[in-house]
Amino acid sequence: MTILLSNDDVARLLTMPDCIAALEEAYVELAEGRGVNRIRSDCLVPVKDRPEALYGLKSMDGVIPKFGIGAVRIDSDVVTWPKRGNTMVREKVPAAGGRWVGLVLLFSCDNGEPLAIMPDGVMQHIRVGATSGLGAKYMARKDARTVGILGSGWQAETQLQAICSVRAITSIRCFSPTQANRETFAKRMTETLGIEVKPVDSPEAAVKGVDVVMCASNAIDNIYFERWLEPGIHLSSIKRPEIEIAALKKCDRVLTHSHEATPMHFTTKDLKVVEKTEGKGWKVAEEFDFAKMPTLPEMLAGRYQGRANDREITCFMNNLGMGYQFAAAGSVVYRKAKELGVGREFPTDWFTQDVHP
Amino acid sequence: MTILLSNDDVARLLTMPDCIAALEEAYVELAEGRGVNRIRSDCLVPVKDRPEALYGLKSMDGVIPKFGIGAVRIDSDVVTWPKRGNTMVREKVPAAGGRWVGLVLLFSCDNGEPLAIMPDGVMQHIRVGATSGLGAKYMARKDARTVGILGSGWQAETQLQAICSVRAITSIRCFSPTQANRETFAKRMTETLGIEVKPVDSPEAAVKGVDVVMCASNAIDNIYFERWLEPGIHLSSIKRPEIEIAALKKCDRVLTHSHEATPMHFTTKDLKVVEKTEGKGWKVAEEFDFAKMPTLPEMLAGRYQGRANDREITCFMNNLGMGYQFAAAGSVVYRKAKELGVGREFPTDWFTQDVHP
Numbered sequence: 001m002t003i004l005l006s007n008d009d010v011a012r013l014l015t016m017p018d019c020i021a022a023l024e025e026a027y028v029e030l031a032e033g034r035g036v037n038r039i040r041s042d043c044l045v046p047v048k049d050r051p052e053a054l055y056g057l058k059s060m061d062g063v064i065p066k067f068g069i070g071a072v073r074i075d076s077d078v079v080t081w082p083k084r085g086n087t088m089v090r091e092k093v094p095a096a097g098g099r100w101v102g103l104v105l106l107f108s109c110d111n112g113e114p115l116a117i118m119p120d121g122v123m124q125h126i127r128v129g130a131t132s133g134l135g136a137k138y139m140a141r142k143d144a145r146t147v148g149i150l151g152s153g154w155q156a157e158t159q160l161q162a163i164c165s166v167r168a169i170t171s172i173r174c175f176s177p178t179q180a181n182r183e184t185f186a187k188r189m190t191e192t193l194g195i196e197v198k199p200v201d202s203p204e205a206a207v208k209g210v211d212v213v214m215c216a217s218n219a220i221d222n223i224y225f226e227r228w229l230e231p232g233i234h235l236s237s238i239k240r241p242e243i244e245i246a247a248l249k250k251c252d253r254v255l256t257h258s259h260e261a262t263p264m265h266f267t268t269k270d271l272k273v274v275e276k277t278e279g280k281g282w283k284v285a286e287e288f289d290f291a292k293m294p295t296l297p298e299m300l301a302g303r304y305q306g307r308a309n310d311r312e313i314t315c316f317m318n319n320l321g322m323g324y325q326f327a328a329a330g331s332v333v334y335r336k337a338k339e340l341g342v343g344r345e346f347p348t349d350w351f352t353q354d355v356h357p
Numbered sequence: 358m359t360i361l362l363s364n365d366d367v368a369r370l371l372t373m374p375d376c377i378a379a380l381e382e383a384y385v386e387l388a389e390g391r392g393v394n395r396i397r398s399d400c401l402v403p404v405k406d407r408p409e410a411l412y413g414l415k416s417m418d419g420v421i422p423k424f425g426i427g428a429v430r431i432d433s434d435v436v437t438w439p440k441r442g443n444t445m446v447r448e449k450v451p452a453a454g455g456r457w458v459g460l461v462l463l464f465s466c467d468n469g470e471p472l473a474i475m476p477d478g479v480m481q482h483i484r485v486g487a488t489s490g491l492g493a494k495y496m497a498r499k500d501a502r503t504v505g506i507l508g509s510g511w512q513a514e515t516q517l518q519a520i521c522s523v524r525a526i527t528s529i530r531c532f533s534p535t536q537a538n539r540e541t542f543a544k545r546m547t548e549t550l551g552i553e554v555k556p557v558d559s560p561e562a563a564v565k566g567v568d569v570v571m572c573a574s575n576a577i578d579n580i581y582f583e584r585w586l587e588p589g590i591h592l593s594s595i596k597r598p599e600i601e602i603a604a605l606k607k608c609d610r611v612l613t614h615s616h617e618a619t620p621m622h623f624t625t626k627d628l629k630v631v632e633k634t635e636g637k638g639w640k641v642a643e644e645f646d647f648a649k650m651p652t653l654p655e656m657l658a659g660r661y662q663g664r665a666n667d668r669e670i671t672c673f674m675n676n677l678g679m680g681y682q683f684a685a686a687g688s689v690v691y692r693k694a695k696e697l698g699v700g701r702e703f704p705t706d707w708f709t710q711d712v713h714p
Contacts, residue, residue: 007712036400036622043393043420043427048467055420055466057427063400063414070400070414072431075714076464076471092713096470097705102714103471105460107433109412110405113453114433114460121712154713265393344707348454355364355478356449356511357432357459 002351003343005118005333013336014123016161019130019329020137024300026064026328027134031301037062037324039260053080053093062324063109064331070109071327073120076101081220085177089218106330114351116334116343120326123333127325128318129158131257131296132236135316136212137166138299138306139255140234144211145170150203150223151216152176152185155238157192159216164193167212172197175206176217204228215242226250234307235315243315245288252312255304256293258320293317359708360700362475362690370693371480373518376487376686377494381657383421383685384491388658392421394681396617410437410450419681420466421688427466428684430477433458438577442534446575463687471708473691473700477683480690484682485675486515488614488653489593492673493569494523495656495663496612497591501568502527507560507580508573509533509542512595514549516573521550524569529554532563533574561585572599583607591664592672600672602645609669612661613650615677650674 005013029035040060047053056077063070078095081088094100102120107113136144144167149156152174163169172189174197176182186199200206207213207228215224215237224235226246235251237243248254294304296316307314337343362370386392397417404410413434420427435452438445451457459477464470493501501524506513509531520526529546531554533539543556557563564570564585572581572594581592583603592608594600605611651661653673664671694700 004707007710034402036402038398038400038414038416038622041395041398041418043395043418045391045393045420045422045466048422048425055422055427055469057395057418057420057429057464057466059395059416059418059429061398061400061414061416063402063412065402065405065412068405070412070433072414072416072429074429074462076427076466076469077714078469094711094713095468096465096709097468099706099709099711100714101464101469101471101709103462103708105431107414107458108453109402109414109433111452111454112412112433112435112458114458117708119708119710119712119714121710121714124714125712265395349456350361350701351460351474351476352453352456352458353364353476353478354451354456355476355482356451357434357457357476357478357481 001345007122010122022328027297031297060323062327067331069331070107073326129162133162139314146210147172148207148210156216173206251315254315358702364479367479379685384654388654417680419684424688426688427464430683486519490519496671503567505564505567513573530563608672611672
């Protein structure tokens with residue numbers, strides 16, 4: 001049987017600590033050359049009657065022999081780049097009848113069999129958080145207790161879950177530009193985490209004096225600046241442009257998730273739109289030598305030290321997703337779904353064939 | 358509704374002439390920069406308890422705004438490289454309970470919606486044939502009547518269907534190493550095509566004096582040689598190593614399908630196996646300047662002449678598949694399936710989400 005799962009199923013089956021543990025094991029496999037990742041690619045084309053938007057067909061793959069799992073993640077998105085306040089953001093439009101389209105397909109790498117299909121939304125959130133959590137596990141001070149977070153969206157939620165899974169956090173401050181958003185977020189997260197999350201009215205108020213600063217925005221402009229740095233902090237980011245280059249240069253250690261660049265495939269006409277928008281992130285690369293940064297898998301395989309002392313400033317840039325992460329998180333979800341009998345079952349024959357492909 | 362189709366459905370809905378027509382239109386879009394392709398990638402890892410095999414997770418994407426369609430094709434294969442007679446071949450093992458695993462997923466590039474899921478087997482065969490057919494349509498002599506084909510597998514079948522769709526073929530000769538195979542194939546194809554297909558007992562007997570030579574093997578060694586060339590023929594191949602380099606060098610015009618190289622992702626250990634096998638195809642690249650060959654989309658967009666006179670020797674190398682082809686063929690299948698009410702219907706909500714991915 002091939003199983004179809006929902007986001008609710010994934011939310012029930014994939015805990016943050018389990019996802020962090022699976023990723024940690026999987027990244028060591030990757031660093032040791034026993035797992036493989038095919039980096040994300042984007043096909044971008046114009047959208048009929050929507051000159052401000054692009055359609056993107058995005059895919060990424062990964063295989064982890066140790067877990068017996070291969071995964072393909074696909075997103076089929078209509079994307080826009082509106083201004084929110086002073087900041088340009090990247091927004092996926094729920095264009096498919098008010099809904100988004102993202103899928104994870106899992107296959108057995110022992111016999112090729114299609115194992116499961118599920119939406120990518122919940123898993124996507126958890127794996128981004130879990131990856132930042134792994135960075136913090138090895139880079140934040142062991143005695144880190146306080147967090148300042150910039151952002152109050154879905155990324156911010158799993159960033160907080162992740163840091164609370166790897167450190168005994170006792171207090172959190174949150175800033176995001178819209179007062180109502182940060183207040184709702186703080187209230188909800190206080191309940192979820194059982195730790196006080198306090199909304200504050202400036203980014204400085206969120207980050208001043210904390211042990212861990214987490215950037216979790218959809219901004220493609222800088223939101224954290226050099227002048228805010230303090231000794232001993234751990235910085236984390238989910239998008240390259242979030243942290244000012246001057247701040248990055250002052251860090252004692254900067255680690256990245258992955259070095260592989262995203263192959264972008266455009267129709268001729270779109271190039272200008274993308275240069276004007278996503279291009280911002282690319283220019284940063286010229287001012288800072290990102291190519292020299294060690295990666296998270298390298299650190300987990302013991303080739304790089306995360307933090308040497310309590311005064312170092314460390315930074316983890318969770319820059320680019322990997323299909324490999326969906327194989328790791330997917331293996332947890334699939335194993336638990338089978339154990340608990342969760343999911344809609346289809347005959348596997350519907351997704352296999354007697355015709356040689 | 359998102360529809361699930363079978364190979365039988367695809368076989369019924371996708372005729373060779375329709376597929377050739379859709380590809381022709383789609384390739385012009387590609388050459389003009391109005392469509393995009395993300396080239397095939399392979400993730401290769403060892404298979405548990407099968408040292409002679411590799412598991413491959415292969416994917417390729419493409420989007421054709423003119424047709425409103427994006428496609429992702431995924432194969433999840435156990436691959437081996439056995440010797441058949443004197444020739445090393447590449448074989449996909451039906452390891453998933455005696456079946457193969459390959460899927461095509463279609464999405465709307467107007468709103469992102471998942472439109473259809475289907476196995477890739479039949480479509481794969483038809484699109485390879487259709488692509489060679491398009492090459493022959495513009496490169497073979499207009500008065501070509503006779504075909505020699507090397508190979509009697511599934512590739513050979515659609516190669517013949519394709520050439521018979523673009524030229525008024527009256528006689529075909531077939532050679533493949535195993536007598537029973539070529540005889541069964543010839544009998545079946547004679548019935549299917551309504552044109553005599555004659556099995557012959559040497560490759561020379563198949564290719565001597567014909568107007569069109571089609572290589573359609575799973576060989577990764579040379580099977581067509583310089584000494585067999587005759588003025589005015591059109592040669593076609595579905596794998597680089599099939600045609601001897603010396604023969605390629607004597608052709609007046611050689612066209613290729615695509616220049617993009619397949620990104621191969623290996624675990625460290627597999628590299629040797631692949632070098633020993635697939636590597637054969639790669640070495641060829643050093644002896645012939647494949648990078649200078651014009652491509653099929655360029656020819657269809659009018660930038661390159663297929664044949665100048667009846668004495669030229671022309672060659673089309675259908676070297677590498679494109680996800681883009683599955684978007685073109687898929688758009689035909691999807692449109693017809695909707696018109697005729699074919700396929701198993703699922704609520705689209707099963708494959709979309711209210712969670713931002």
